[in-house]
Amino acid sequence: MSRKIIFLTILTLGLAAAAASATEIRGDYIESRSADVYTGSCFANGEVNLVGNQALVAWKIGSGSWQGVPLDGLVVAGAVRASATLGDPYANPYPAKSVLLVDERATPKQRQALAAFAREMGGKLLSEVVEVEALPMSMVVEREGHHDARASFKAGQIAALETRPIGDKDHFCGNETTFYPPLTETSHAMPAVALEDQYRGPGLGVSWSCSEKRSAFVGTFER
Numbered sequence: 001m002s003r004k005i006i007f008l009t010i011l012t013l014g015l016a017a018a019a020a021s022a023t024e025i026r027g028d029y030i031e032s033r034s035a036d037v038y039t040g041s042c043f044a045n046g047e048v049n050l051v052g053n054q055a056l057v058a059w060k061i062g063s064g065s066w067q068g069v070p071l072d073g074l075v076v077a078g079a080v081r082a083s084a085t086l087g088d089p090y091a092n093p094y095p096a097k098s099v100l101l102v103d104e105r106a107t108p109k110q111r112q113a114l115a116a117f118a119r120e121m122g123g124k125l126l127s128e129v130v131e132v133e134a135l136p137m138s139m140v141v142e143r144e145g146h147h148d149a150r151a152s153f154k155a156g157q158i159a160a161l162e163t164r165p166i167g168d169k170d171h172f173c174g175n176e177t178t179f180y181p182p183l184t185e186t187s188h189a190m191p192a193v194a195l196e197d198q199y200r201g202p203g204l205g206v207s208w209s210c211s212e213k214r215s216a217f218v219g220t221f222e223r
Contacts, residue, residue, distance in 0.1 A: 025064030025071065025117070025223050028141040029186050030151045031057040032161050032216040033086055038191035039214055040175040052085035053093065054208050056161050056199060057122065057183055058101075058153045059221060060139040066120075069113035075137040076114040077101040077155055078126045081204040086125075087180035098126045099203040101155040104134040121184045121221065131203035133158065141218060151192070151218045158201035163192040163216045170214055182217045189219030 035052025036044065058077035065071055078100055080086075082093035100118055102111045111134060119126045135156035142150045153161040170176075170193060182189045194216040198209040 025061060025066055025221075026187075027062035027064075027221060028060045028139065028151070029058070029182075029184070029189065029219050029221045030139065030141070030153050030161060030163065030216065031055060031183055032163070032194040032197040032210070032213075033183070034197075034208060034210060034213075034215065035085060035087075035180075036214045037087075037178065037180045037217065038166055038170070038176055039179050040172070040177070041179070044179045047085065050085075052087070053082040054199070054206065055080040055082070055086055055125075055183060056153070056159055056197060057118075057125070058139055058155075058161065059118065059121065060141075061117075064223075066113045066117040069109055071106075071110060071113060071117070074103040074106050074110060074114060075139045075153075075155075076103065076118045077137070077153065077159065078118055078122055079159055079199045079201060079204060080125055081206055082125075086183060094124045095128050096125055097128055097130050097204055098122070099201055100126065100129050100132045101137065101159060101201075102132060102134050103137045105136075106134075121223075123184070125183055133201065151216075159199045160196055161194065161198075161216070162196040163194055163218055166191060166193055166214060176214075182219065185221065185223075186217070186219045187222040189217045192216040192218050 033055035082096035084091035
């Protein structure tokens with residue numbers, strides 16, 4: 001084998017290793033808000049400034065660590081009450097108040113890392129945390145091929161979210177599109193119907209319960 005081939009082989013392996021090490025953490029993501037995300041502009045305009053200022057976002061760590069702390073299998077979520085419709089380009093939804101929900105299975109160090117991870121992923125959405133709650137948490141994403149089919153999330157008796165895929169009967173005006181993007185960074189996300197979306201916890205001064213709304217995203221994240 002020539003020196004040139006050996007050099008190229010080493011370089012390729014080095015680049016592959018660097019790419020692998022650049023990904024620190026990955027897993028599943030789910031969200032829902034109090035406005036349709038998969039909709040036509042007429043429906044969206046009818047909801048702006050009336051709803052869409054409340055949201056649930058949740059991550060399940062498939063593998064990886066944050067700030068050097070392993071988080072495999074743990075769940076963290078945020079409940080949000082914003083100042084305006086989230087995603088509306090003509091209004092500022094911030095500041096937004098949020099409550100962080102962390103997996104009670106986590107150690108104190110892991111809980112700190114989960115909270116730091118969520119705040120990094122959420123940005124302004126989770127920048128003003130008013131309370132942190134440790135709860136029994138679960139999150140499951142069922143997949144059919146490459147598509148996220150169904151997902152469920154539960155945090156004690158405080159928050160719950162369940163989704164199903166969008167079907168033909170969910171097209172009301174015929175001009176539906178993914179009107180709003182996901183609230184946080186994802187590597188892949190698909191809009192979905194929220195069968196259940198509820199928050200009944202402290203900290204935000206409001207509770208909500210929605211059902212059968214085209215308000216959810218299910219996907220994956222990678223950092």
